[in-house]
Amino acid sequence: MEESATTGELIASLVYMIAGARLVRLSCVTRETPERLLGASFLLMGMGSLLYSLAVFPILEASWTLLNFSARISYVFAFILVAIFTQRIFRPDERWGQWIVYGTVLLLIGGVGGSALSGDWEGFSIGSGWFWLEWMGYAAPVTWTCAEATLEHTQARRRLRIGLCEPLVCNRLLLWAAFAALQLCANLVSVGQYAAFEQEGVFTAGWDYLYSAVSISSLVMMWIAFFPPALYKRWIEGVPHLHCSEKG
Numbered sequence: 001m002e003e004s005a006t007t008g009e010l011i012a013s014l015v016y017m018i019a020g021a022r023l024v025r026l027s028c029v030t031r032e033t034p035e036r037l038l039g040a041s042f043l044l045m046g047m048g049s050l051l052y053s054l055a056v057f058p059i060l061e062a063s064w065t066l067l068n069f070s071a072r073i074s075y076v077f078a079f080i081l082v083a084i085f086t087q088r089i090f091r092p093d094e095r096w097g098q099w100i101v102y103g104t105v106l107l108l109i110g111g112v113g114g115s116a117l118s119g120d121w122e123g124f125s126i127g128s129g130w131f132w133l134e135w136m137g138y139a140a141p142v143t144w145t146c147a148e149a150t151l152e153h154t155q156a157r158r159r160l161r162i163g164l165c166e167p168l169v170c171n172r173l174l175l176w177a178a179f180a181a182l183q184l185c186a187n188l189v190s191v192g193q194y195a196a197f198e199q200e201g202v203f204t205a206g207w208d209y210l211y212s213a214v215s216i217s218s219l220v221m222m223w224i225a226f227f228p229p230a231l232y233k234r235w236i237e238g239v240p241h242l243h244c245s246e247k248g
Contacts, residue, residue, distance in 0.1 A: 064122075146180035156173055
C-alpha cells in the first residue's frame with residue numbers, strides 16, 4: 001500500500017472512531033438501537049482501517065497476514081451492522097429486508113471463511129470465487145442503503161414542501177445516500193487495487209490515490225450528515241433558494 005493510501009486509511013480510522021464513539025455515547029442517552037448499531041459499525045470500520053494501515057509498517061512485517069485478516073473480520077461485522085441498521089430504519093416490517101441481512105451475513109462469512117480455508121488469509125486474490133462472494137457481501141448493504149436513503153429523500157422533499165419535514169432531516173438523507181454511493185464506488189475501486197496487487201505484488205499509486213479520494217469523500221458526507229457544522233446548518237435552514245428548490 002502506497003503512502004497516500006496509508007494516510008487515507010489512518011484518516012478514515014480516526015474519523016470513523018470519533019463518529020462511532022459519539023453515536024454510541026448518544027445511544028447511551030437516547031437508549032435507541034439505530035445509533036448503537038451505526039456507532040458500533042463505525043468503530044469496527046475504524047479498527048479495520050487502522051489494522052490495514054499498521055500492516056504496511058516494516059516493523060510489523062511479520063504480522064502482515066494476521067493484521068490483514070483481522071482487518072477483514074472487523075469490516076465483515078461492520079457491514080453486517082450496516083445491513084441491520086438499514087433494515088431497522090427503512091424496512092423494519094418487511095420480511096425481504098431481513099433476508100437481505102441474512103444474505104449479507106452468508107456472503108461475508110462464506111467469502112472470508114472460504115478464502116481463509118483455501119490459504120488466502122489476506123483476501124487479495126480476485127481470481128478466487130471466494131473473493132467475489134466477500135465483495136458482494138460488502139457491496140450489497142451499501143447499495144441497499146443508497147437506494148433506501150435516495151427513496152426516502154425523495155419522499156422527504158415532498159413532506160418538506162408542506163412543512164412536514166425539517167430541512168436538515170431531508171438533507172441528512174441525501175448525504176447518507178451519497179455516503180453509501182461513495183462506499184460502493186470504493187468497493188469497485190478496490191477491485192482495481194487488488195488486480196494490480198495480484199499482477200505486480202504491490203499496491204500501485206494510481207489506484208491507491210483514487211481509493212483514498214473516494215474514501216475520504218465518503219467520510220465527509222457521513223460526518224456532515226450526522227455532525228453538521230453550525231455554518232452548514234444555518235446554510236441549509238436559512239438560504240431561501242434551497243427551500244424554493246424543494247418547492248419547485
